[in-house]
Amino acid sequence: MSDASSTNAPEFTVSELSGALKRTIEDRFSLVRLRGEISNYRGPHSSGHAYFCLKDQGARIDAVIWKGNFTRLKAKLQEGLEVVATGKVTTFPGKSSYQLIVENLEPAGVGALMALLEERRRMLAAEGLFDDARKQLLPFLPETIGVVTSPTGAVIRDILHRISERFPRHVLVWPVRVQGESCAAEVAAAIEGFNALPEQGPLKRPDVIIIARGGGSLEDLWGFNEEIVVRAAAESLVPLISAIGHETDWTLLDHVADLRAPTPTAAAEKAVPVRAELAGTIADLGRRHMAASLRLLERRRAEFRALCRAMPQGEDMIALPRQRYDRATSALQSAKAKALDHRRLALAGLAHRLASQSPQAKMARAGQKLEGLAHRLSRGLHAAQAQRAQTLDHMGRRLGTAFAARRHLESERLTAAAHRLRTLDQRLTRAIDAQCALARNRLERLDQLLHTLGYRQVLSRGFALVRDAEGRPLRRAADVIAGAVLDIEFADGHRPAIATDQTPDSKPPRVAPRPRGPGAARKTDQGRLF
Template identity: 50%
Template sequence: MDLLDDDSGNTPEFSVSELSGAVKRVIEGEFGFVRVRGEVGRVSRPRSGHIYLDLKDDRSVISGVAWKGVAARFETQPEEGMEVIATGRLTTFPGQSKYQIVIEDIRPAGLGALMAMLEKRKAQLQAEGLFAPERKRPLPYLPEIIGVVTSPSGAVIRDILHRLRERFPRKVLIWPVAVQGKSCAPEVARAIEGFNALTPGGAMPRPDLLIVARGGGSVEDLWGFNEEIVARAAAASEIPLISAVGHETDTTLIDYVSDRRAPTPTAAAEIAVPVRMELLSWTGEAGSRMTRAMGQRIELRGQRLRDLSRALPRAETLLDTPRQRLDLLADRLPRGLIRGTEQRRVALSDVAGALRPSLLTRVIAHGRESLGRRTDRLSLRPITREIALGRDRLDALSARLGEAGLRRIDSPRQRLDGLSRLLETLSYKGTLARGYAVVRSGEGHILTRKTEAQDAAGLEIEFADGRLALGGAAPRPKRKAKEAPEQGSLF
């Protein structure tokens, strides 16, 4: 019992924190810088921005952590199943009594690891339908503005501008980005999103077509265009996009999601615009063909019009018959007016003769006699009443008969008055009333010329209100019956 007490008294005592700190110092002192090769297991990315993961092989597992500032500088982000080489330092986590590696750099362990990660990422995006042909949009035939995402200092942009200038000069907007390294993927993604965010027709106009271009290089150099952020930005672009990354044999993820892949940046410029001289030649040929076709069509229509015009009658021929009919009707009009006037005069005379008062008087007298003969056989009261009713009816009929007679007389009278006024208007008497006069010689002959008036022994001038004799012998009297149709010179 005493021996045990002596042993325990010689063993130093540590608190839990002291022991954990001592272990921490030992591990960090012995393994201040290590490189570990292994397969990435579980990967966790909380909102803090840190990355927590497991590195494992076929027998052991070690936890790893990459702080936010360091993780943002990784050229290749770790993914589950990737074989990597992690560089960092070992430390402990006293809160859980475990050790871990604080990762300062992580890279894929060789080309095979990169290709395996690429195939896995490609399969994931393909399963989401980002490579589907129906998602690809047609390129504009002749874009007004072309946006280019590339490095402004390389030969790629010069090749693109030179080819555009040769084929069909267009406006080009360049968004400078890094085309390799750890900043390549985020800058390319931001450039694609930035071009899509521009307003069409604004101060900085939105491009009609995008070209993402880079020259050739190794898999590591082109790896920024295999990043998921770049592929998703290209797939979400509303502007048609041409990928021209690397040479013809180089393939990246952006080639699968873009609307069109070009084998080289120069080929991308050739795909973007047609050849201007070929368009001018085609439009000139099309214009010539259209001009010839229109000329032939006009000539054919003109020939058909001339053929049809020969079958049509002349305008003078079409008017001959209506003109002749008009002349016939004009000749018949005066005779028709005279005949109509005479017929209406006769009809008026017949109506006026049938409405004489003597006839009505005889009818009334005859009725009175018949009434007197029946008076002896009839009662006075019914007879008186019937007589009163008969008288009323007779008065009404007499009034209606008188009105009808007047109407029948007034209408022909008005027509007759109108024809009389027309006759007076057409008579030379009406012309005299308007200020004209008839000049006759002393013998009563009508004079129409100045020389006849100078040679006459005397003159007689007829006005509307009478005749006036001027010098010479008095004219011979004319029979009154012949004065009406007489006509002469008016002035």
């Protein structure tokens, strides 16, 4: 066996071989015109140079435009644009790869991928999959969040970190490939798998789904433009957030999703609120509610006290008339006593004069005079009593008029106070009714959401639920024993059935073919993806 050092083949270093290849390629392809589609373009570099790729159906070549040529270009470079580039082919010794140094570039039409993407977008938009009316509202505070992404990338770490930082929630991760041929099928299966989970149990259905991926070229993100992914997202009963690529990247999944986030971190922020801010808001609202209640109670107490002070007491209303009546009664008794005393003195004087005269004549004259005086006294007494009674009656009428006027005034004050109390009571009643109406509307929306997310909605789309004789749901064929009594629940009712032990040689019963269309449910094996 001969030694390799004894051969006549010349020995090159890596740099010498790379330099020889570079000179050979540049001499052979000093000027070429190349037609292809721009891919993986992210704008000019900080140095002013622009790096991208030119590709067709079978190959791809790296390309670069130096800063001086880039500023003189007439066409604006963009992803998916088909162009005709003029330049020379050279190599990059640092990576042992070849590339095209573009000197001039002209547009040649929209690329094949962009044309296919636009055609698919118009078709799905015509079916109404992108309408805002069919988009669901995201839950304010989900209990479980489902994430469809690669388990090894930085995206899932960013999402988990952001959720734990804002409001820790239970997160279910469905691992998928985020690029490549199987990307679309795995993402669609993940969406359908999350929707197939039960609402209760150790592994319950998430309240919101986040589909996330980092940035990349149009080819890298193409799996999220596939029709199978778009239709699976449109049929999802769980609200869906798409966070594909960077803020400038748009896929068909972004149009059909219930909410589009510019980045995976922004998707986590839109999924959950900030716990500290919620606690602060609730505490502030509680303090404001307590302060408002105390102010309302104090104002009502002050108004009640004012009304009580404004209402006069019954004793105070009749105190002055009663005092006048007592004074008039005392004056009447004093005048009556004086009149009796005066008459008594007059009678005593007459009796003395009568005694000093002859008994018969004087007694006759005295008797006549006495009778006259008695009549005058009687008339005087009657007149005095009538005058006193008239005075008292006049004073009584004045007292009654004053009492009625005072009572009418107080009645008007009481009526005004009662009207104000009724107005305040009506305002309070309207406020309570408004709060009850808001609570009732919220309960109705929650009931409607419960009805929409129930498993009977799944049965109405053609699925069936199989239970054993004890009413427990059966999820695998291995759980069914031959001869067991089964209960099959459809959307319109229940049907009993008996399980049979069917062998591979036996001919299964014929079943009428079911129509399949773009919106038909797809049966996939998803258990291996957990």
